[in-house]
Amino acid sequence: MTASRFTLTGLRPLEGMSAVPGEDLLGIWELTGPQVAAFAATAENMVPAEGAAAISLPPGAAEPGLIWRVELPASRREARSELEARLIAEKVRQAYLKAAEKRLSDLQLGLAYSAKTAGAESALLAEVMALRGSAVTYGAGDTGAISLLHLYEQCEALVARFRRLVQYYARVETSVGGQPVALTIVDWSGDHNVIWQEGIGPLDMALHMDSVRLVLATRQAWLRLISVVASGALSLSVKASVPGGQFLLFPAVYRFVRDVLAELDQVQANQEAPG
Amino acid sequence: MPDDLKAYYEGDLVFNGINAITGEYGQPPLSSEKLARLIRGAPLPRDYRDFVDRQKKLADLAQVEDRLQPVTDAQSDLRIRLEEARLSELRFKAQNPTPWPTIPGAGDPADVANVGWGAIFPAEMHPNVREEIKEALQPLFELRRERAGDLFRIYEGGSAYRSGEQKGQYYERLGVGPGLADPREMPFYILLVGTPEEIPYSFQYQLDVMRAVGRLDFGSDIEAYQDYAWSVVAAESGDIVLPRQVAFFAPTNRGDKATQLSAQILVQPLYENLTVAAPDFDIALDRDWDVPAPFMGEGQATHDQLQRLLGGDSAQTPALLFTASHGIEFPPNHRAQLQQQGALLCQDWPGPGSDVLRNHYFAAEDVDTSADLTGMMAFFFACYGAGTPQLDQFASQAFKVREKIAPRSFTAALPQQLLKQGALAVIGHVERAWGYSFISPQGRGENQSFITAMRTLMNGHPIGMATDSSFDMRYAELSSDLSADLEELKWNPSYLSDYELAYRWTANNDARSYIVIGDPAARLPIAEREPAPILETEVRQEVPATLVLKAAPESVFLPAAVLTAVPTAVLSDHAAIEYGLEDQFEKLKASLKSFTAQLATSLGNVAEDIVTLEIRTYSTADIAAVAAALDSRQEVSATLRALTRIAFDGDLQVYVPEKTDRGVDPALWSIHKAMVEEAQESRANFLGTMANLAARLLDSLRIGP
Numbered sequence: 003m004t005a006s007r008f009t010l011t012g013l014r015p016l017e018g019m020s021a022v023p024g025e026d027l028l029g030i031w032e033l034t035g036p037q038v039a040a041f042a043a044t045a046e047n048m049v050p051a052e053g054a055a056a057i058s059l060p061p062g063a064a065e066p067g068l069i070w071r072v073e074l075p076a077s078r079r080e081a082r083s084e085l086e087a088r089l090i091a092e093k094v095r096q097a098y099l100k101a102a103e104k105r106l107s108d109l110q111l112g113l114a115y116s117a118k119t120a121g122a123e124s125a126l127l128a129e130v131m132a133l134r135g136s137a138v139t140y141g142a143g144d145t146g147a148i149s150l151l152h153l154y155e156q157c158e159a160l161v162a163r164f165r166r167l168v169q170y171y172a173r174v175e176t177s178v179g180g181q182p183v184a185l186t187i188v189d190w191s192g193d194h195n196v197i198w199q200e201g202i203g204p205l206d207m208a209l210h211m212d213s214v215r216l217v218l219a220t221r222q223a224w225l226r227l228i229s230v231v232a233s234g235a236l237s238l239s240v241k242a243s244v245p246g247g248q249f250l251l252f253p254a255v256y257r258f259v260r261d262v263l264a265e266l267d268q269v270q271a272n273q274e275a276p277g
Numbered sequence: 278m279p280d281d282l283k284a285y286y287e288g289d290l291v292f293n294g295i296n297a298i299t300g301e302y303g304q305p306p307l308s309s310e311k312l313a314r315l316i317r318g319a320p321l322p323r324d325y326r327d328f329v330d331r332q333k334k335l336a337d338l339a340q341v342e343d344r345l346q347p348v349t350d351a352q353s354d355l356r357i358r359l360e361e362a363r364l365s366e367l368r369f370k371a372q373n374p375t376p377w378p379t380i381p382g383a384g385d386p387a388d389v390a391n392v393g394w395g396a397i398f399p400a401e402m403h404p405n406v407r408e409e410i411k412e413a414l415q416p417l418f419e420l421r422r423e424r425a426g427d428l429f430r431i432y433e434g435g436s437a438y439r440s441g442e443q444k445g446q447y448y449e450r451l452g453v454g455p456g457l458a459d460p461r462e463m464p465f466y467i468l469l470v471g472t473p474e475e476i477p478y479s480f481q482y483q484l485d486v487m488r489a490v491g492r493l494d495f496g497s498d499i500e501a502y503q504d505y506a507w508s509v510v511a512a513e514s515g516d517i518v519l520p521r522q523v524a525f526f527a528p529t530n531r532g533d534k535a536t537q538l539s540a541q542i543l544v545q546p547l548y549e550n551l552t553v554a555a556p557d558f559d560i561a562l563d564r565d566w567d568v569p570a571p572f573m574g575e576g577q578a579t580h581d582q583l584q585r586l587l588g589g590d591s592a593q594t595p596a597l598l599f600t601a602s603h604g605i606e607f608p609p610n611h612r613a614q615l616q617q618q619g620a621l622l623c624q625d626w627p628g629p630g631s632d633v634l635r636n637h638y639f640a641a642e643d644v645d646t647s648a649d650l651t652g653m654m655a656f657f658f659a660c661y662g663a664g665t666p667q668l669d670q671f672a673s674q675a676f677k678v679r680e681k682i683a684p685r686s687f688t689a690a691l692p693q694q695l696l697k698q699g700a701l702a703v704i705g706h707v708e709r710a711w712g713y714s715f716i717s718p719q720g721r722g723e724n725q726s727f728i729t730a731m732r733t734l735m736n737g738h739p740i741g742m743a744t745d746s747s748f749d750m751r752y753a754e755l756s757s758d759l760s761a762d763l764e765e766l767k768w769n770p771s772y773l774s775d776y777e778l779a780y781r782w783t784a785n786n787d788a789r790s791y792i793v794i795g796d797p798a799a800r801l802p803i804a805e806r807e808p809a810p811i812l813e814t815e816v817r818q819e820v821p822a823t824l825v826l827k828a829a830p831e832s833v834f835l836p837a838a839v840l841t842a843v844p845t846a847v848l849s850d851h852a853a854i855e856y857g858l859e860d861q862f863e864k865l866k867a868s869l870k871s872f873t874a875q876l877a878t879s880l881g882n883v884a885e886d887i888v889t890l891e892i893r894t895y896s897t898a899d900i901a902a903v904a905a906a907l908d909s910r911q912e913v914s915a916t917l918r919a920l921t922r923i924a925f926d927g928d929l930q931v932y933v934p935e936k937t938d939r940g941v942d943p944a945l946w947s948i949h950k951a952m953v954e955e956a957q958e959s960r961a962n963f964l965g966t967m968a969n970l971a972a973r974l975l976d977s978l979r980i981g982p
Contacts, residue, residue, distance in 0.1 A: 078649070078699075079507045154865055161868040165875045168967065175904060182900045185907075192960030194892040196952055197915050198945060199900040203591040203649025205699060207948045208516040211955065218959045222966055229970040232869075236976060249866050 006075055006084040008216075009034045012068040012166065027263060028095045028223055030088050030216070031070070068166065069173045070220075072213040076179025078205050085212040092219045094270070095263065099226055102262040106234040106255065109241075122261035129254035130242045153253040160256065164228050167221060174217045176210040184210040188218065231256045290779065291535045294660030294709050295603040295622050297613070297633045302535075303606040303660060304671070304709060305331065313775035315671075316782045317766065332680065365455075378487045378745065379458045379465050386465055386489075387738050389798050393428025393464025394421040399475035400437040407433060409499045410470060417506035417796065420513060421466075428460050438469075438476050444483035458487045465489055466741055466798040472496065473686035478666050478707050481792055486753060489741020491702060491797035494688040501697045505795075508699045512652045512802040518947040519652045521564055521803050523551065523735065524586050524595035525571030526621075528578040528602050531628035539601040539658065540573050543715045543724060547599065550728050551735070560732040564803065578602070578624040583639045587655075588648020588698065596801050597654050597734055599727075604659030604710070605638045609683050616641065619661035619689035619705070641690035644698060651699030652802040654734060654795075656727075657692070663705025663792050664688045670708060670786075692794040701802075702740045702795030704730065710790075711783035726751045726788065734801055741797025752788035759785045873974040892956050894919040894949040919949040923957065 010031045026033060074081035109123060171189040175182070183206045187195045194214075198207070235251040242251075290312060294303030305327075307315075314320055320328075384391030396418070398407050411418070411431070422429040432438070436451055448455065453462040467484060469476045469492040476492075484490045495501035511517050527544040530536050552568045555561035572578045572586070583600070585593045603622040607614035620640035626633055644650075657663070665687055669680040692703035715723045726748050733743035759781050765772045773781075897903050897915035921931050 078651075079504050082507060082511060158865045158868050161865070161872045165868075165872040168872075169875055173907070182904070185900055185904055188956075188959075190963075192890055192956055192963060194952055194956045195895070196893065196949070197895040197897055197900060197903055198948075200896045200898050201591055203588070203594070203651070204517055204519055204948070205511070205649040205651040208511065208518075208651075211516060211948065211951060214952075215955065218955075218963070222962055225963075225966045225970050228872075229966070229973055232970070233973040233976075236973070249869065252865060252869070 006081065007071070007073040008032060008088065009071045009073075010068060011071070012170070026220075027227060027260060028092055028220060029267075030091055030220060068170055069175065070213075070217045072174070072176045072210075072216070073180075074176065074178045074209060078178070078209070081178055081209055082212075085209060085216065089212065089216055089219070092216065092223060096219075096223055096226070098263050098266045099223065099230055099259070101266060102259045103230045103234070105262060106230070106258065107237065109238065122258050122265060125261065126238075126254055126258040130238060130251065153257055157253045157256050161228070164224060167224060172217055172221065174210075174214050176206075176213040178206055178209060183207075186210070186214050188214070227259065231259055234259070291533070291629075292660070292709055292711060294606050295626070295629075295633060297605045297607050297617070297638070298611070300631050300633045301629065309775045309779045312782075313778045316778055317763070379460065381457075383458075383460055383465070387742060389421055389424045389466060390426065390428075391460070392458070392466065393430070393460035394425045394466040394468075394798055395430035395432060395464040396468040396470055397432040397476065398437050399471040400434075400439045401475055402437075402471055406497065410502050413499050413502035414470070414493075414506045416510045420510050421798065425464065428464055430464055438471075438480065440475070442480070444480055447480070456487070463488070466739070466796075467491075468493060468796055470494075473664060473666065473688060478664065478686060478790075478792070482789055485744070485792070489739065489745050489793075489797040491741060491793035491795050491799075492688065493696075493795065495693060495697070498697075501693075504699075505696050508651055508696075509701060509796055509799055512701055512799070515802075516951075517652045517802045518951050519596035519801065519803050520567065520947045521735070522567040522569075522595040523597045523599065523731070524569065524593070525573070526578050526583055526586060526598065526600040526602070527571050527573045528622065528624040528626075529574040530603070530622070530624065530626055533603075533628050536602060538716070540571075543658065543727065544571050544573065544599070544601050547724050547727050547731065550724070551731060559728060560736065562732060563736050566735055575624060580623040580625050580636055580639055580643070583621065583623060584643060584645065587639075587644055587695065588650045589645045591649065594648075594650065594653065596652065596803055597656075597731070599656045599658075599731065601658040604657075604661045604706075605633070605640075606661055606665075606682075609681050614665075614683060615687055616690050618665050618683070618687075619657075619659065619663070620691055621657065621659055621662070639691070641694035644691075644694050646698075648698055650695055653695075653700045654740060654799075654801055655692070655695060655700065655703045656730070657703060657705040658710055658727075659706065660709045661706070662689060662710070663692060663703065663794055664707045666708055688794065696795055700795070701799040702793055702797075704740065704744060704791055704793055706787075707790040707792055709786075711787040715787075716780070723784070735803075737800050737803055739798045739800050740793055740795065744791060744793055748788050748791040752785065755781065755785040755788055869974065873971065877971060877975075890923045890956060890960055892921045892949065892953045893917060894945055894952065896945060918945050921949070921953045923953070 008031050010026075011034050072085070074084060105123065109126070168190055171187050174186045174188070176184050182199050183202055184199060185197045198210075231252060232248070234255040236248040238251050238255065239248045289306035289308055291302055291306045292304040295301070296303045311324060314324065379386050379392055386392045396414070398410075402410075411433075418429075418431070432451075438447060442450075445455070447453075448463075451463065453459075458465045465488050467488050467490045469481060469484075469490065471492075472494050473481075473492075481490055481492060493502065493505065495505070525544050525548050527540040528536050529540045548568065548571050550556060550559065551562075551566070554565070572582050586595065586598055588594050600621055603626075605617060605620040605622055607618050617638070617640045620638045622633070622638045626637040665683045667681055667683050667686045669682045689705065692700075692705055695703055715727070730743040730748065734740060762773055762778065762781060766778070895915035895917050903915055919931070
């Protein structure tokens, strides 16, 4: 039985940047390095069918876009379950993002060290206090500084990733049991080009539809993530009167959102745990 | 006696079942006169002699012992009482014609929310097996529970069906009243879960009179239950959209009166009827359907063709398949009986008296294992097409003997296999199908029940409704009339001719034994009504068949100097400097600016492109080669199948190829339309998110210290 795999290639950092961390905050996609041909064939083998229309790349297309590959098991039931689980996960993460946004807007600076304040809020408020000069400052080599350095790198990579997200079309490839089913290219204006393998049935078509749906939902969620972080950093910088704080706080707010997602995940996992 | 009817019934009557071992009719041809004698239960000694000789011959062939047992007086009394109870309800239904046998005020019976949904388990099913099946069916149960609310029921434990119980007894035990279905007492849609040994066919027929009943029987194959539940959920999720295509399959075997009649008098008129959307006095089709000419007779209704229709060629697999053929039967205990009885005999069989070879009939194992039948439904007009009871009802009536025609009652394997591979339901016949029943006393085709059932299904209604308004209603009327006829004949032997009695009896038997294999609330997952207008043209001549991939705008690589055009804040960097992170801070700041610039550029480009939204659907014989060519920037080709262009002002242009050899594929066309809807929604959401994000980022960049 073929295992399922959801991979995304093409989000490698631009030249000179640090490596993009492999994690997908939505927990759905495995970010891989250089792209590998999923549909194993060579263009040389392709003989144009009679009456076929040319599909050609326009000159000047500088580099390939993002390739989202959904490799599903041969059992259609399992394939469907896998896809549904990820579609649900994406929806859950959207809800978590909303919760994080609300917690950000509810944040009160005066409660920085209150016992009532959750861990993520405490950490974020500590950062704010530090930026206002009212808390500890870190010297080079301190643990805090190293942590912040890492965070800055992550944020920078994240932003680079998102830039590519809105820069390039998305190419979605679905295979079931190792057999290619379809390939869809969605550009950022929403135009769809769908290429189906001849002879596939309605069930496999529906699976590919779900793959496309998952990709588009992920793209949405990622944009929403950066939107939450950017606006959170801005509003917090105003509240804290930190000049230029919207940039300084960007990494801290990103970490806050990441922590909230992890915290809600943990709550969910505890609820689902037996006994 | 109408002469037309006499013309059909004179000479020997032949029936729709062929014995696979002898190549002869399962039920030997009978004259109307002899059939009438047997229907009356008054055989001549020679009739009984012929019958016993034939049973012995079959027994020898199957190497089984004599299986005839006399019917005892007690059994006979019980049968009469049950028959009276059944007739009482049938009379009620016939005399109180309502659109649906549900109580007034229940609401639209097509909606489970109004009339409920329930599943009945047999008490004799092992609790562990029942729990496993329940768990496997959980997705289906959840789907129905969500819709039916308080009208959802599972009958198990104390409310399970108990062995030997008749419907009246079961109702009484559960406090369900007779007559029109009251969903508060018991849901209208009832799924029987188990074998016909555990819940007999007779119970299913009885329950079906006033309710919509289906059966799931995958034996101990728990995974099949799970697959089936998942198929129904997938079909009703809206993701599976089948092309609105129906197919007919009708062999006309040489020298075989039964299939020639079923092809000419049943299938051909049914096909012609369905090509008209709204004929007078029929249910109007509320969607356009592709109704191609039947696969009929020589070179058409072949085994290979049926395989293509049943998933062997997805382009040919219809949403709804209707077949009319002989069903294959075997002597009881024959090793092939449980797996192959009810299999469909195809045109490949040379005709009566010829050997039946394995490749002459289409059985469960002939369904391509990779066939994707998700969402489809089928109607098999064939002997034993849905199942076989253990005892022959005809012998019981004619000769007062209980003849075992199978070691046990069982569900036909072919419908089970279709359901395992995604089909939602099959309508078929238990026991013999009495083909003469579709010829009216005036000698015309009597196809109304078939027409009603097919049209109801094609309008996307639950399959349980399709059979209720057709065969169940017909059965009620015919049974009610026949019982009166038989009573009258006791006193007045000339009341009915042998021909008329033969007609009424075969019609009654035929109508009684159609059952649904599958969830009775399942419906065809077909596309809704077409959006108008649709422009049909040759797509390759009208639109550029080039897949245009948007290249990255150069602005994304703009140097930092250009970015100064974006209003930026004058930052106080002391805090970052204090952390010793000034380099990272600058990089992040530049990244954010660059990202915002890209976002703005993309939005600007979208603004130019927003005038239209285009969705193109291609197909190719080798998608791997297309992917490889895209990777290597080479030109490749694929066939453009459909294109939809939606203008900003709402104008819609749809291009599909004309129906040529390489024309529109119904499945592709359906998925294309689904993709259009998806693209519209996706674009709106994506643009909204991008615009919102751009606004927030620009705010960030504009704010100063």
